[in-house]
Amino acid sequence: MKLPNKVIGYLFLSICAIISIFPFYWMVVSMTNTSADVTRGKLLPGGHFIENFKNLLQTVDLVPALTNSALIAVGTTILSLLIASLAGYGFEIYRSRAKDVVFNVLLLSMMIPFAALMVPLFRMFGSITPVLPFIGIDTLSAVVLPTITTAFLIFFFRQSTKMFPKEILEAGRIDGLKEIGIFFRIYVPTMKTTYAAAAIITFMASWNNYLWPLVVLQSPEKQTIPLLISNLGSSYSPDYGMIMMAIVIATLPTAIIFFFMQKHFVAGMMGSVK
Amino acid sequence: MNIPKNLGPEKVAKKPAPRPAQSLRLKNTLVGWSFVSLASLLIGIFYFYPMVQALILSFQSGSGVNLSFVGFENYVRLFQDPVFLTTVKNTVIYLIIQVPVMILLALFLSVVLNNKTLKWKGFFRTAIFLPCVTSLVAYSVVFKYLFAPDGIVNMMLLKINLVAEPIQWLTDPFWAKITIILAITWRWTGYNMIFYLSALQNVDRSIYEAAKIDGASAIQQFFKITIPMLKPIILFTSITSTIGTLQLFDEVMNITAGGPGNATMTISQYIYNLSFKYTPDFGYAATVSYGIVFLIVIFSIIQFKAAGDKK
Structure with missing residues (x-):
């Protein structure tokens, strides 16, 4: 009775693991094959890696798109972490009834779908474009601004702050540190792992964001990696080898983060349910 | 931490x-x-x-910037708009099929992985979680090619004689929905599994030992112990999955572009099309977006109620 259960378990896990891994295997292998080989269903590595890479560089503006995506993701991550951790710390350390009400109202924003915000946001940015062109439509700042504050991240920092030993704050006050000094000199260095986890989720979300950049960015030289991939994917006569190369390059940063910081990665994901 | x-x-x-x-x-x-x-x-x-x-x-209408107040006209139009009703139907179909299937699958996986004597646990866990590192656009394009008429999936199905002719994964209204559901399930099952795995680690194993002694089968243990013990986390993941599915955009846009016809189009995509693809009608698009907000609130309330009632 015991053995069959175990065999079924291994079989089930193996099938799920193969299905999970297969698309990765396929895209990595296809990036080394010609488009014709990919269509033929070739599942072994070929010798066209360099050729596909050259084609990709000639066909699309890969480097500018990577730069745009990196600038947006890094900028978003730094600003988000600062804003959300200040708030999460403030809501927990200076807790009051009024602040709890504000906090709960902020949490409501998690229920608002982005599709509902897209049109009014587009009009908002449209109306400030003549006045402040550097944060208007078709700028990287316009991509960053609406995404730097998420209730989720504030909630995440507040939850983590619950575990923060408040005796240390008192010690800081006795040493004559100002409140903001306590935050930057004591809280931030102590909460390194929380920041790491938050940075990973924010960076990933920003790097992969599609809908808002699609709406707000217009000129080709501003496009981000997801926009570039999406354009490649909708071409009528796709060069599969080359497109798979682009997809692998787009996935590489998040895959590297995942493999090297798996613990923080999972901690960030789970942050919401502590 | x-x-x-x-x-x-x-x-x-x-x-x-x-x-x-x-x-x-x-x-x-x-x-x-x-x-x-x-x-x-x-x-x-x-x-x-x-x-x-x-x-x-949502109380205004007109194209582009020339908007004028029309009262409840947009809301009246909403309920007579066949495209809107189709997108609601599609979104709800994704929701009621995909979310339960994915959550059950993730629960099964986490229970099997939670077995102390299991070998290569780390490998299985990492492999099944791996789809979460992909961007929604990137995996959607990969799925579009995998499920092409002459794609790898059809090639394999033909080779093992499971089907006589290639399935029109992307161009048949029924199969296109299935493709979208398979894609989302691939991307998010591992994500939900991680939540259940960590919750299971806090469940006292002696409960299972006691159940085993009382003669409870594995299936009974799953439904009578595991599910009730994990109820809060199941509620959390089902609400986040519901909100996510109601907002579905990237996948549909990049796998089927809403087609064939409007057979896979979601509400989010319809709002996008109304605002930026067709002649822009921001007023009506805003009305449609309140449709999603309404659905999110309704489904969240239903799930909270369903979880509460079982107590």
Whole structure:
């Protein structure tokens, strides 16, 4: 009775693991094959890696798109972490009834779908474009601004702050540190792992964001990696080898983060349910 | 998470000691508000203000910037709009098929992986979680090619003689929905599994031992112990999955572009098309977006109620 259960378990896990891994295997292998080989269903590595890479560089503006995506993701991550951790710390350390009400109202924003915000946001940015062109439509700042504050991240920092030993704050006050000094000199260095986890989720979300950049960015030289991939994917006569190369390059940063910081990665994901 | 265990939340959650000086208290109140003010202000500007704007917009109509007030006309149009009703139907189909299938699959996986004697646990866990590292656009394009008429999936199905002719995964209204559901399930099952795995680690194994002694089968243990024990986390993941599915956009846009016809189009995509693809009608698009908000609220309430009633 015991053995069959175990065999079924291994079989089930193996099938799920193969299905999970297969698309990765396929895209990595296809990036080394010609488009014709990919269509033929070739599942072994070929010798066209360099050729596909050259084609990709000639066909699309890969480097500018990577730069745009990196600038947006890094900028978003730094600003988000600062804003959300200040708030999460403030809501927990200076807790009051009024602040709890504000906090709960902020949490409501998690229920608002982005599709509902897209049109009014587009009009908002449209109306400030003549006045402040550097944060208007078709700028990287316009991509960053609406995404730097998420209730989720504030909630995440507040939850983590619950575990923060408040005796240390008192010690800081006795040493004559100002409140903001306590935050930057004591809280931030102590909460390194929380920041790491938050940075990973924010960076990933920003790097992969599609809908808002699609709406707000217009000129080709501003496009981000997801926009570039999406354009490649909708071409009528796709060069599969080359497109798979682009997809692998787009996935590489998040895959590297995942493999090297798996613990923080999972901690960030789970942050919401502590 | 990096704080020593002996300083647990129960020790630090107490209110700070009362301070003698009134002025100091006032100063602290001000400091406290200044910590939270920037984030609150930004959420106000980028979430609540647009929602108010959308509400006002939903009573206006016209193309581009030439808008005029039309009262409830947009809302009347909404319920007679066949495309809107199709997108609601599609979105709800994704929701009621995909979310339960994925959650059950993730639960099964986590239960099997939670077995102490299992070998290569780390490998299986990492492999099944791996789809989460892909961007939605990137995996959607990969799935589009995998499920092409002459793609790998059809090639394999033909080779093992499971089908006589290639399935039209992307161009048949029924199969296109299945493709979308398979894609989302591939991307998110591992994500949900991780939540259940960590919750299962907190479940006392002796409960299972006792059940085994009482003669409960594996299936009975799953439905009578595991599911009730994990109820809060199942509720959490089903609400986040529901909100995610109701907002579905990237996948449909990049796998089927909403086609064939409107057979896979979601509400989010319809809002996008109304605003940026067809002749822009921001007023009506805003009305449709309140449709999603309404659905999110309704489904969240249903799930909370369903979880509460079983108690």
